[in-house]
Amino acid sequence: MSFIPGLGLVKGMGLTLLRFFEPKATIRYPEEKPDVAVRFRGRLQLLYDEWGTLKCETCFQCAQACPIECIDMGGMDTKGRFHVHWGPPETYGERREESALRRSGRTVPDRAFEHFEPHDTTAVDGILEDHDYDPKALLEILEATQAAYGFLPVAALKRISEKTGTWYAMIYGTASYYSHLRFEPPAAEIQAAALAGRRPAEATYVAGLGASLHGRTGGDA
Amino acid sequence: MTAILKTPAAWPAILLRREGETGGETARDPKRRAAAAGAAGPAFDGLRRSVRELGSRGTIALLAEAGLRGRGGGGFPTADKWRAAANAEAPAKYVVANGYGADPSSLTDRTIVEREPDAVVEGVAIAAWTIGAEEAIIAVRAGSTDAIAALQGAIDAALSRGELGDDALATGRRLVVEVRTVQGAYMLGEETVLLKALDGRRGQPEQRPPHPSTTGYRGMPTVVQNVQTLASAAWILRNGAAAFRATGTAETPGTILVQVAGNEQGGVAEVPFGTPLGDIVKLAGGVGAGRSIKAVLVGGPSGGILPADRLSTPYTFEALRLLGAHVGSGSIMVADDRACVVDLARVLTRFCADEACGKTIPCRIGTARLAEIGERMSAGTSRAGDVQLATDLADDIVGSGLCDHERLATLPLMSGLRYFGPEVAAHVERGECPAGVCRPIHFAASAPTAPQPTMAS
Ligand SMILES: Cc1cc2nc3c(=O)[nH]c(=O)nc-3n(C[C@H](O)[C@H](O)[C@H](O)COP(=O)(O)O)c2cc1C
Ligand code: SF4
Ligand code: FES
Numbered sequence: 001m002s003f004i005p006g007l008g009l010v011k012g013m014g015l016t017l018l019r020f021f022e023p024k025a026t027i028r029y030p031e032e033k034p035d036v037a038v039r040f041r042g043r044l045q046l047l048y049d050e051w052g053t054l055k056c057e058t059c060f061q062c063a064q065a066c067p068i069e070c071i072d073m074g075g076m077d078t079k080g081r082f083h084v085h086w087g088p089p090e091t092y093g094e095r096r097e098e099s100a101l102r103r104s105g106r107t108v109p110d111r112a113f114e115h116f117e118p119h120d121t122t123a124v125d126g127i128l129e130d131h132d133y134d135p136k137a138l139l140e141i142l143e144a145t146q147a148a149y150g151f152l153p154v155a156a157l158k159r160i161s162e163k164t165g166t167w168y169a170m171i172y173g174t175a176s177y178y179s180h181l182r183f184e185p186p187a188a189e190i191q192a193a194a195l196a197g198r199r200p201a202e203a204t205y206v207a208g209l210g211a212s213l214h215g216r217t218g219g220d221a
Numbered sequence: 222m223t224a225i226l227k228t229p230a231a232w233p234a235i236l237l238r239r240e241g242e243t244g245g246e247t248a249r250d251p252k253r254r255a256a257a258a259g260a261a262g263p264a265f266d267g268l269r270r271s272v273r274e275l276g277s278r279g280t281i282a283l284l285a286e287a288g289l290r291g292r293g294g295g296g297f298p299t300a301d302k303w304r305a306a307a308n309a310e311a312p313a314k315y316v317v318a319n320g321y322g323a324d325p326s327s328l329t330d331r332t333i334v335e336r337e338p339d340a341v342v343e344g345v346a347i348a349a350w351t352i353g354a355e356e357a358i359i360a361v362r363a364g365s366t367d368a369i370a371a372l373q374g375a376i377d378a379a380l381s382r383g384e385l386g387d388d389a390l391a392t393g394r395r396l397v398v399e400v401r402t403v404q405g406a407y408m409l410g411e412e413t414v415l416l417k418a419l420d421g422r423r424g425q426p427e428q429r430p431p432h433p434s435t436t437g438y439r440g441m442p443t444v445v446q447n448v449q450t451l452a453s454a455a456w457i458l459r460n461g462a463a464a465f466r467a468t469g470t471a472e473t474p475g476t477i478l479v480q481v482a483g484n485e486q487g488g489v490a491e492v493p494f495g496t497p498l499g500d501i502v503k504l505a506g507g508v509g510a511g512r513s514i515k516a517v518l519v520g521g522p523s524g525g526i527l528p529a530d531r532l533s534t535p536y537t538f539e540a541l542r543l544l545g546a547h548v549g550s551g552s553i554m555v556a557d558d559r560a561c562v563v564d565l566a567r568v569l570t571r572f573c574a575d576e577a578c579g580k581t582i583p584c585r586i587g588t589a590r591l592a593e594i595g596e597r598m599s600a601g602t603s604r605a606g607d608v609q610l611a612t613d614l615a616d617d618i619v620g621s622g623l624c625d626h627e628r629l630a631t632l633p634l635m636s637g638l639r640y641f642g643p644e645v646a647a648h649v650e651r652g653e654c655p656a657g658v659c660r661p662i663h664f665a666a667s668a669p670t671a672p673q674p675t676m677a678s
Contacts, residue, residue, distance in 0.1 A: 057579040059423065136439070138421030177423045177578075178405030202325040202407070205522065205572040209326065212565045212658070213482075213556050
């Protein structure tokens with residue numbers, strides 16, 4: 001509270017006037033380029049589509065391409081099938097540290113997974129032994145792991161990565177492609193569809209085509 | 222097991238033996254098969270001829286003379302593939318038989334594997350001998366128990382006869398054939414995707430060249446061949462090129478399995494190339510009495526929708542491609558006068574978009590936008606210029622696609638636009654569906670599932 005009426009107004013105008021004479025910060029992009037590090041490529045950001053779902057397919061191609069392994073995905077894929085259990089808590093700095101540790105041959109403390117249910121990895125160890133730790137047999141390993149746990153727990157995927165020496169992004173990128181592999185325990189109705197031996201997209205297509213051609217289905221598989 | 226449609230007796234039977242001949246049901250019963258093989262003399266005569274008489278060059282020359290082309294959809298000359306793989310220098314080579322059968326409503330590949338497993342295994346063995354491979358893989362869909370059992374039975378029988386194994390045909394050369402199962406995506410039918418799946422990797426196609434025949438499974442020269450192609454190759458070695466050339470057309474001799482679906486019945490049939498579409502449709506009884514054929518869907522999920530006045534078209538790779546359809550999965554489905562072309566194209570394009578692998582922009586975004594245009598049309602919410610937009614987009618997808626899937630995914634909508642312009646226009650311009658299938662006006666009120674929102678992107 002001031003005693004002189006209008007002092008606040010004068011103060012405010014004074015600030016405006018001061019700013020008016022300060023050097024301007026406008027950068028005439030693209031004539032003038034901002035001064036950033038030469039290797040700066042912009043901030044990484046996942047985009048949303050018009051329905052508000054993340055556009056990311058969780059293919060992990062970006063993670064595979066990143067030389068310092070600082071990219072990881074979190075969220076739902078475009079088909080809403082699952083989310084990636086690789087939370088946002090870690091910063092890029094921490095990721096780099098992890099990558100550096102891995103390269104140095106030391107084991108990486110895995111704080112990102114502390115909040116996931118612990119899984120007993122004995123089963124996956126046996127599976128790896130059966131498949132001779134061969135990354136070429138990854139699909140069989142993943143299928144056997146899913147058969148053992150009912151789904152693919154992150155801890156098991158990490159274990160496979162550690163033991164076969166295959167990049168986690170590679171393993172996740174492979175697993176996220178195949179519709180019969182899942183990262184969560186299946187819901188009852190999904191299980192029924194899986195038991196019927198046909199993925200939902202195919203069933204939808206066959207049913208849709210049959211309806212389109214008047215209640216007739218194509219094959220009798 | 223699928224119904225096998227009866228074909229005119231004059232049509233040659235190369236891939237599937239007719240009822241009454243050995244084969245068919247006999248093939249699945251190991252005891253009866255052993256008895257049949259004993260009666261028919263030594264099996265795998267084609268393999269013996271290839272190995273003992275012709276050799277690698279001779280076999281390839283014979284296939285070239287016979288004009289054998291791939292039955293997997295592309296129609297690529299088989300001899301060229303084998304020659305490239307045979308000439309490649311590599312520490313190991315592989316043969317992969319593609320029996321995946323990507324189209325969920327076509328059972329042609331499964332049918333030949335279940336009914337004629339010996340011919341398929343013999344074809345695989347011939348291919349392996351010719352290109353110099355020691356290991357071969359037959360890839361089939363996980364869960365197709367009959368097919369797996371039939372193949373395993375045929376392989377075991379060949380092993381016991383000494384045609385496969387560590388000392389195949391007593392030549393000291395190793396030749397092993399393995400059945401592998403894959404599942405989990407439509408794209409697994411595509412050759413580079415199949416190779417990746419067999420290698421335990423994410424199933425996204427690779428750019429070609431290099432073709433699998435020089436850089437394939439595990440980076441080694443690999444011949445990827447449809448199971449019907451391999452069975453045809455075995456037949457050619459047994460019966461000669463001239464006999465093969467006697468069927469089909471000059472550019473595409475031989476026969477192919479098709480999955481025909483009419484209104485009342487459907488099933489698999491073996492047809493010679495060049496058979497008019499109308500004759501194939503008749504095998505399944507067409508649309509039945511009191512109805513007329515409005516369109517035929519040729520080629521499976523990415524097939525073309527052809528109008529009834531094109532039923533005289535010969536069933537060949539070239540003729541179908543010219544019309545905007547393709548051989549594809551061998552599927553031929555009849556739509557009668559009650560069907561709506563826009564609705565049909567919408568279902569097909571949506572499936573193709575959902576199954577696109579996501580590797581490239583035409584694949585990931587192009588097919589998705591195309592499917593949305595189709596959905597807008599059938600929901601009666603088309604925007605001005607949607608027809609032009611779809612056409613331009615399809616052109617761009619065809620021009621920039623990485624693999625054939627996204628290129629072919631444009632066919633349902635484009636052939637619909639090409640042959641059923643007025644019907645599409647009714648949807649786009651007036652929000653009406655002449656067939657009364659889409660019912661755009663009733664859609665929002667009565668639809669069990671909410672319509673897809675179509676906001677500006
Ligand atoms: C989307 C897509 C799906 C395919 N599905 C199959 C299939 O299910 N079976 C098959 O034999 N070929 C399929 N093909 C063709 C293969 O890529 C490949 O051309 C074929 O297996 C080669 O064998 P061929 O020369 O004997 O035809 C597919 C191709 C594409 C683009
Ligand atoms: S995971 Fe795949 S889709 Fe997702 S951001 Fe990375 S590259 Fe893109
Ligand atoms: S389906 Fe993705 S590149 Fe062809």
